[in-house]
Amino acid sequence: MPDLRRDPICGRWVIIAADRARRPQEYVATRPTRRGGPCPFCAGNEDQTPDEVLAIRDASIAADGPGWRVRVVPNKFPALTSDGAQPCRETGKGLFQQMPGLGLHEVIVESPDHLTSTSQLSQAHLAEVLNVYRQRLLAAREDRRLAYALVFKNVGSAAGASLEHLHSQLLATPLVPTAVLQELHGAGEYYDRRGACVFCAMIAEELAAEQRIVVESPDLVALCPFASRVPLETWILPRRHASHYEDLSAADLEQLSGVLRQTIARLETVAGRPAYNYLIHTSPFDTSRLDHYHWHIEIIPRMAKLAGFEWGGGCFINPVPPEEAAGLLRQNPGGLD
Ligand SMILES: [Zn+2]
Numbered sequence: 001m002p003d004l005r006r007d008p009i010c011g012r013w014v015i016i017a018a019d020r021a022r023r024p025q026e027y028v029a030t031r032p033t034r035r036g037g038p039c040p041f042c043a044g045n046e047d048q049t050p051d052e053v054l055a056i057r058d059a060s061i062a063a064d065g066p067g068w069r070v071r072v073v074p075n076k077f078p079a080l081t082s083d084g085a086q087p088c089r090e091t092g093k094g095l096f097q098q099m100p101g102l103g104l105h106e107v108i109v110e111s112p113d114h115l116t117s118t119s120q121l122s123q124a125h126l127a128e129v130l131n132v133y134r135q136r137l138l139a140a141r142e143d144r145r146l147a148y149a150l151v152f153k154n155v156g157s158a159a160g161a162s163l164e165h166l167h168s169q170l171l172a173t174p175l176v177p178t179a180v181l182q183e184l185h186g187a188g189e190y191y192d193r194r195g196a197c198v199f200c201a202m203i204a205e206e207l208a209a210e211q212r213i214v215v216e217s218p219d220l221v222a223l224c225p226f227a228s229r230v231p232l233e234t235w236i237l238p239r240r241h242a243s244h245y246e247d248l249s250a251a252d253l254e255q256l257s258g259v260l261r262q263t264i265a266r267l268e269t270v271a272g273r274p275a276y277n278y279l280i281h282t283s284p285f286d287t288s289r290l291d292h293y294h295w296h297i298e299i300i301p302r303m304a305k306l307a308g309f310e311w312g313g314g315c316f317i318n319p320v321p322p323e324e325a326a327g328l329l330r331q332n333p334g335g336l337d
C-alpha cells in the first residue's frame, strides 16, 4: 500500500507510491546533448555577457577578458532588476498588493572551460564556486531593500536551463520566498513546542536509523528526506546547528565541495546524468544567528512533468521510496578523480 508521509519541517504531505516495476532512472528526464553555436560562457567570449561583477582571477589580468576561474555577471534577461535608489514599497490597493520588481539576478559561471557537470570540477575549484556563492550572498544583503537571495542551479532543459555550460544563479528579492517562509514557520513552531531545532532533530534520527543516508563527512551529511517529493531527492545539511550559509569558513566550504561533488556524481551514475535543480536554503537577510533554522542544500532531480495533483493539491506523488533511492546512491559512488 502507498504511504502518506509528512515532511517534519514544513508539514508538506507527499504520497510515496512505490512502483516496483520501474527503476528510478526511468522517471528522470536525462539531459540532451549540446546544441551547436558559440557559447557565451566560454573563456574568450566575455563580450557576449554583461560586464562582470566579480571574477576569481589573478590580479594582473584585466576584467572582462579571459584568465578567470569563476565569473559572475548580471543575468542578460533578469527576472528582477536593481534600479538605483528606488525604494521598495507595496503600491497595491485593497486586495491586490504589488511592489516594484526590484532585486538582483546574477549568473555564476563556474568554469572557463565548457564543462557541463559539477562532478567535472576539482574539489578545490568547486570550493571556489561555493565561496563565490557566499560572497554574492553577503554582497546582496548590503542592499537594505532586499530580504533574501536564493542561489540555485538549473541543469538540463527539463530543469529550466537554457545553456549547458556549468553555471548557477542568484536571485535576490525584496520578499522572503514562500518555500523558505514555510520552512521558517514550521521550524519556528517546532522550536516553540520542543525548544530544539527540527533540522537537528531530523539529522539525529536519520543518522541513528541509517536508512536514508547517502554520504557522510565529519561535519556534513547527505540524505534522501523521509518525505522526498521526487525520486532521488537529496539534501545536504551541516551536522552541527548553523543557520546561515554565509558564515561558512574556507575549511567548511572545502568539505562541502567534497560532499556536493560526490552526491552529484552518485546521482549521475544512478540516473544517467538527469536534469536537476539544486538550491541553497539559508536564513533571511534581516536575521542574525537563528536557533530554529538550519541552512541546507536541496538537490531535486526533475521528473518529466508535474501533473494536476501536484498543481492542484500541492502534493507530490513519488514512485521511488527514499530508502530505496538512498540505497542506490550509496552503492554507486560515481567515477570521481
Ligand atoms: Zn561554454
Ligand SMILES: [Zn+2]
Pocket: 197, 198, 199, 200, 201, 240, 241, 242, 292, 293, 294
Ligand atoms: Zn539545527
Ligand SMILES: [Zn+2]
Pocket: 183, 281, 296, 298
Ligand atoms: Zn529547504
